[in-house]
Amino acid sequence: MFELRIDNAKYWRDCVESIVNLVDEGSFNIAKEGISLKAMDPSGISMVSFFIPSKAFSKFDIPKNASVGLNLENLNKVLSRTRDNEALVMKDTDNKLLLEFVGKNGKRRYRLPMIDVRKNVEKEPNVEFNAFVDIAGDPLKEIIKDASLMSSYITFKESENQFFISAHGDSGELEEFNENDGEIIKKIKAEKEEGAVFNLEYLESIIKACPIGNQINIALKTNEPLKVTYNIGDATLTYFLAPYMEE
Amino acid sequence: MFELRIDNAKYWRDCVESIVNLVDEGSFNIAKEGISLKAMDPSGISMVSFFIPSKAFSKFDIPKNASVGLNLENLNKVLSRTRDNEALVMKDTDNKLLLEFVGKNGKRRYRLPMIDVRKNVEKEPNVEFNAFVDIAGDPLKEIIKDASLMSSYITFKESENQFFISAHGDSGELEEFNENDGEIIKKIKAEKEEGAVFNLEYLESIIKACPIGNQINIALKTNEPLKVTYNIGDATLTYFLAPYMEE
Amino acid sequence: MFELRIDNAKYWRDCVESIVNLVDEGSFNIAKEGISLKAMDPSGISMVSFFIPSKAFSKFDIPKNASVGLNLENLNKVLSRTRDNEALVMKDTDNKLLLEFVGKNGKRRYRLPMIDVRKNVEKEPNVEFNAFVDIAGDPLKEIIKDASLMSSYITFKESENQFFISAHGDSGELEEFNENDGEIIKKIKAEKEEGAVFNLEYLESIIKACPIGNQINIALKTNEPLKVTYNIGDATLTYFLAPYMEE
Numbered sequence: 001m002f003e004l005r006i007d008n009a010k011y012w013r014d015c016v017e018s019i020v021n022l023v024d025e026g027s028f029n030i031a032k033e034g035i036s037l038k039a040m041d042p043s044g045i046s047m048v049s050f051f052i053p054s055k056a057f058s059k060f061d062i063p064k065n066a067s068v069g070l071n072l073e074n075l076n077k078v079l080s081r082t083r084d085n086e087a088l089v090m091k092d093t094d095n096k097l098l099l100e101f102v103g104k105n106g107k108r109r110y111r112l113p114m115i116d117v118r119k120n121v122e123k124e125p126n127v128e129f130n131a132f133v134d135i136a137g138d139p140l141k142e143i144i145k146d147a148s149l150m151s152s153y154i155t156f157k158e159s160e161n162q163f164f165i166s167a168h169g170d171s172g173e174l175e176e177f178n179e180n181d182g183e184i185i186k187k188i189k190a191e192k193e194e195g196a197v198f199n200l201e202y203l204e205s206i207i208k209a210c211p212i213g214n215q216i217n218i219a220l221k222t223n224e225p226l227k228v229t230y231n232i233g234d235a236t237l238t239y240f241l242a243p244y245m246e247e
Numbered sequence: 248m249f250e251l252r253i254d255n256a257k258y259w260r261d262c263v264e265s266i267v268n269l270v271d272e273g274s275f276n277i278a279k280e281g282i283s284l285k286a287m288d289p290s291g292i293s294m295v296s297f298f299i300p301s302k303a304f305s306k307f308d309i310p311k312n313a314s315v316g317l318n319l320e321n322l323n324k325v326l327s328r329t330r331d332n333e334a335l336v337m338k339d340t341d342n343k344l345l346l347e348f349v350g351k352n353g354k355r356r357y358r359l360p361m362i363d364v365r366k367n368v369e370k371e372p373n374v375e376f377n378a379f380v381d382i383a384g385d386p387l388k389e390i391i392k393d394a395s396l397m398s399s400y401i402t403f404k405e406s407e408n409q410f411f412i413s414a415h416g417d418s419g420e421l422e423e424f425n426e427n428d429g430e431i432i433k434k435i436k437a438e439k440e441e442g443a444v445f446n447l448e449y450l451e452s453i454i455k456a457c458p459i460g461n462q463i464n465i466a467l468k469t470n471e472p473l474k475v476t477y478n479i480g481d482a483t484l485t486y487f488l489a490p491y492m493e494e
Numbered sequence: 495m496f497e498l499r500i501d502n503a504k505y506w507r508d509c510v511e512s513i514v515n516l517v518d519e520g521s522f523n524i525a526k527e528g529i530s531l532k533a534m535d536p537s538g539i540s541m542v543s544f545f546i547p548s549k550a551f552s553k554f555d556i557p558k559n560a561s562v563g564l565n566l567e568n569l570n571k572v573l574s575r576t577r578d579n580e581a582l583v584m585k586d587t588d589n590k591l592l593l594e595f596v597g598k599n600g601k602r603r604y605r606l607p608m609i610d611v612r613k614n615v616e617k618e619p620n621v622e623f624n625a626f627v628d629i630a631g632d633p634l635k636e637i638i639k640d641a642s643l644m645s646s647y648i649t650f651k652e653s654e655n656q657f658f659i660s661a662h663g664d665s666g667e668l669e670e671f672n673e674n675d676g677e678i679i680k681k682i683k684a685e686k687e688e689g690a691v692f693n694l695e696y697l698e699s700i701i702k703a704c705p706i707g708n709q710i711n712i713a714l715k716t717n718e719p720l721k722v723t724y725n726i727g728d729a730t731l732t733y734f735l736a737p738y739m740e741e
Contacts, residue, residue, distance in 0.1 A: 074418040077396045083389065096419075106426055108393060112419040142577065146602060149571045171568040172590075172606040179600060321665040324643045330636065343666075353673055355640060359666040 001092055002030060002066055005059035009088035009101055013079035015052060015235050018209030020072040022048050022202075022239070027069040027117045030062055038121040045242045046202050047121055052235040059089075068097055069117040078110045125240050129219035129227065131158040131190035137210035137230060139184045143176055144204050150174045153244050154203065157195035158220050161188055167200075186215055194220045196243035206239045248339055249277060249313055252306035256335035256348055258480055260326035262299060265456030265484050267319040269295050269449075274316040274364045277309055285368040292489045293449050294368055299482040306336075315344055316364040325357045372487050376466035376474065378405040378437035384457035384477060386431045390423055391451050397421045400491050401450065404442035405467050408435055414447075433462055441467045443490035453486045495586055496524060496560055499553035503582035503595055507573035509546060509729050512703035514566040516542050516696075516733070521563040521611045524556055532615040539736045540696050541615055546729040553583075562591055563611040572604045619734050623713035623721065625652040625684035631704035631724060633678045637670055638698050644668045647738055648697065651689035652714050655682055661694075680709055688714045690737035700733045 006012045019026060019037060026039035034053040040046070054060040078099055082088070089100040096111040147154040147167035157164040163178045163185055180188045203226075210216055210230045219227040228239040253259045266273060266284060273286035281300040287293065301307040325346055329335070336347040343358040394401040394414035404411040410425045410432055427435045450473075457463055457477045466474040475486040500506045513520060513531060520533035528547040534540065548554040572593055576582070583594040590605040641648040641661035651658040657672045657679055674682045697720075704710055704724045713721040722733040 071418065078419065081389075081393050081396065104430070106424050106428070106431060108424075109422040110397075110419055142575075146575050149575065150604075171565065172572065172604055175603045177600050177602075181600070183598070184600060318665065325666070328636075328640050328643065351677070353671050353675070353678060355671075356669040357644075357666055 002062040002090075003059060004030075004035075004057050004061070004090045005087060006056065006090075007058050007087050009079070009082040009086045010084075011056075011233055012088055013076075013082050014209065014211070014232055015050070016072065016076055016079055018232055018235075018237050019048055019050055020076045021205040021208050022046060024073050025069070025071050025115065025117055027067050030066045030068065032062065032065075038124075039117075040119070040121050041202070045199065046206065047124070047240050048206075049124055049238040049240075050235065056234040058087075066092065068092065069115045070097060070112060071115055074112055078112065081108075124238070125225050127219075127221055127224045127227065129221050129224075130192065131194035131220040133158055133163050133188045133190075133218045133220075134186040135163065135178070135216050135218060136184050136186065137207065137214045137216045138212060139178075140207060140216055141204075141210075143178075144200060144207065146174055146176065148200050148204070152200055153197050154200050155195060155197050156218070156220060156226070157193060158188065158190045159193045160190055163188060164195075190220075194222045196220065196223050196226065197246065198226055198241055199244055202241050206241060209237070249309040249337075250306060251277075251282075251304050251308070251337045252334060253303065253337075254305050254334050256326070256329040256333045257331075258303075259335055260323075260329050261456065261458070261479055262297070262482050263319065263323055263326055265479055265482075266295055266297055267323040268452040268455050269293060269486070271320050272316070272318050272362065272364055274314050277313045277315065279309070279312075285371075286364075287366075287368050288449070292446065293453065294371070294487050295453075296371055296485040296487075297482065303481040305334075313339065315339065316362045317344060317359060318362055321359055325359065328355075371485070372472050374466075374468055374471045374474065376468050376471075377439065378441040378467040380405055380410050380435045380437075380465045380467075381433040382410065382425070382463050382465060383431050383433065384454065384461045384463045385459060386425075387454060387463055388451075388457075390425075391447060391454065393421055393423065395447050395451070399447055400444050401447050402442060402444050403465070403467060403473070404440060405435070405437045406440045407437055410435060411442075437467075441469045443467065443470050443473065444493065445473055445488055446491055449488050453488060456484070496556040496584075497553060498524075498551050498555070498584045499581060500550065500584075501552050501581050503573070503576040503580045504578075505550075505727055506582055507570075507576050508703065508705070508726055509544070510566065510570055510573055512726055512729075512731050513542055513544050514570040515699040515702050516540060518567050519563070519565050519609065519611055521561050524560045524562065526556070526559075532618075533611075534613075534615050535696070539693065540700065541618070541734050542700075543618055543732040543734075544729065550728040552581075560586065562586065563609045564591060564606060565609055568606055572606065575602075618732070619719050621713075621715055621718045621721065623715050623718075624686065625688040625714040627652055627657050627682045627684075627712045627714075628680040629657065629672070629710050629712060630678050630680065631701065631708045631710045632706060633672075634701060634710055635698075635704075637672075638694060638701065640668055640670065642694050642698070646694055647691050648694050649689060649691050650712070650714060650720070651687060652682065652684045653687045654684055657682060658689075684714075688716045690714065690717050690720065691740065692720055692735055693738055696735050700735060703731070 022041050023039040026037050029036050037050045086101045086103045091098045099110045101108045151167040151169040155166045161180045165176045167174045217229040226241045269288050270286040273284050276283050284297045333348045333350045338345045346357045348355045398414040398416040402413045408427045412423045414421045464476040472487045516535050517533040520531050523530050531544045580595045580597045585592045593604045595602045645661040645663040649660045655674045659670045661668045711723040719734045719736050
């Protein structure tokens with residue numbers, strides 16, 4: 001039986017949100033180094049790979065490695081009820097995950113049934129990326145909204161020192177140029193021009209949980225999956241999104 | 248013809264909200280001591296008993312007792328239009344209730360037709376309660392939301408010094424322990440353990456109008472109706488809610 | 495090819511909102527004096543006449559007069575994406591309107607196709623008004639909401655020194671008296687009593703874009719169209735709304 005304690009329950013809520021934005025169920029693998037989860041969205045065009053090191057927990061007591069399959073939407077609903085200044089204790093008990101919120105006055109215990117997750121994902125796509133950009137997360141969220149006005153798809157194109165996005169549809173076209181200015185674009189590196197088209201709805205789900213003020217790392221290769229990485233405190237989120245190939 | 252004046256129209260709006268959350272029509276009985284209203288919700292599983300003393304009014308001029316049956320949802324809509332710093336004058340005129348909002352600049356008059364209320368409720372259920380708890384209203388609202396995640400029903404259980412709630416459904420279970428700590432639980436008194444199961448939607452409607460910072464008094468008896476009491480300024484709200492009996 | 499630049503893109507967004515609240519497409523006529531647009535709503539019971547002088551632009555470069563027909567809802571969506579402190583440059587290019595938002599970091603370009611507007615409106619209704627009232631915009635918005643509770647129509651009546659509104663429906667009646675007090679009513683002038691009934695939904699769309707703190711000028715004549723005028727910065731909005739004639 002494991003026992004994990006995180007002093008700030010809201011932080012764990014934020015971590016789970018970053019996963020549930022894309023997938024509705026998954027298995028947390030609990031090992032000495034920390035907790036990881038890999039899952040594909042139901043349509044199979046995107047995946048999330050989550051890792052949080054054990055040091056993020058004030059108690060991390062695991063007699064042996066464990067796998068906890070959960071309906072993540074139910075977990076998310078429970079975590080959304082977190083009050084300010086509550087700690088969270090998680091234990092396995094009788095094939096259920098016990099979540100105990102410990103506040104100044106009294107405590108609440110939720111028990112969520114563990115489930116057999118339909119399919120586990122072990123491997124990340126193997127892409128040799130040639131173009132990388134570090135972009136401030138908040139402006140990137142705005143860019144996604146700009147593009148949503150025009151289309152369901154967005155084109156990312158990166159050259160030596162410019163990150164260019166475009167979208168076009170019946171109502172009009174959008175072009176957006178972002179130079180390497182140290183403000184929106186923090187760092188950019190591309191051996192040659194790389195670009196691809198992506199589904200905006202998935203992209204929005206992927207970057208939604210990026211905390212305000214944080215940076216997002218994007219890796220691009222022409223007509224290959226996009227790789228998006230950001231941190232939530234000690235946790236690392238890595239997402240892959242398949243490109244949209246116009247027929 | 249009566250004439251009532253309340254200096255703070257928003258206060259009367261808050262009073263009416265506490266009734267309309269549960270019932271859509273009712274009769275105000277206007278007598279020397281004050282105004283009262285008793286009504287059952289359409290399904291018959293809950294009732295509200297409202298009383299506001301005449302001293303809450305700056306003018307309370309009633310030649311004789313009066314009964315004013317109203318569509319409370321229409322009354323509520325009119326009161327929702329109250330501006331800051333308005334007084335409210337209520338008169339009966341020609342089988343209509345005249346509501347006159349008096350502000351610094353100009354005035355607004357609404358006339359609402361009086362109606363025959365389908366059925367009047369005279370008596371409150373006669374229960375000898377054995378367990379009582381005084382609980383802060385705001386945390387109780389949170390507890391109701393916690394439970395709503397899991398089920399449409401909530402179990403209240405009270406023992407000598409603990410108020411315990413639980414809820415369970417397909418997605419999981421909730422247990423919440425509240426000790427007599429002087430913060431959430433202000434006072435608790437139970438001769439023996441008492442408990443019952445209640446419909447969450449009704450409970451939510453009942454406590455919704457409790458002003459921020461106010462206290463709610465709960466009286467419990469095993470498998471008997473719940474009694475909930477709180478104040479809105481000088482007004483007293485008493486609610487009864489039948490227990491849910493699992494078959 | 496024209497080139498217009500406005501230093502505060504949000505101001506142009508507010509201007510376009512005042513038009514799109516009523517009509518979904520229209521032609522901007524761009525001439526030396528400024529930009530104007532006249533359009534009727536699809537039902538034909540109201541019209542808007544918009545004018546903004548060229549001095550509101552920091553660049554107003556027009557080789558010849560131009561007419562730019564647009565889907566105003568698409569234009570409005572694009573303008574809603576304006577960030578703080580952005581300037582807006584508008585050019586015609588290849589039968590499209592180019593909108594370039596220029597911010598501190600990078601720029602965004604939208605291109606919207608120009609369209610043939612179904613029908614152009616050249617003339618404003620010719621009414622000899624006899625009653626005029628200058629009323630503060632914010633309280634007028636509240637009055638419209640008061641009336642919406644009771645009906646889909648509102649009666650405006652104006653006499654020498656009173657602006658009176660009323661509405662009645664199944665749920666009750668509203669009467670509202672506004673004296674010439676210098677606060678809500680700024681100025682009132684009527685040779686004799688004038689009044690008419692108007693559709694509330696259209697009236698709400700007409701006054702919606704009036705900036706907080708601004709004044710609205712109303713001109714009335716019994717059973718003739720209402721004329722509503724207000725300013726958004728340097729721009730002038732004039733609306734006409736046909737009266738509702740009960741059969």
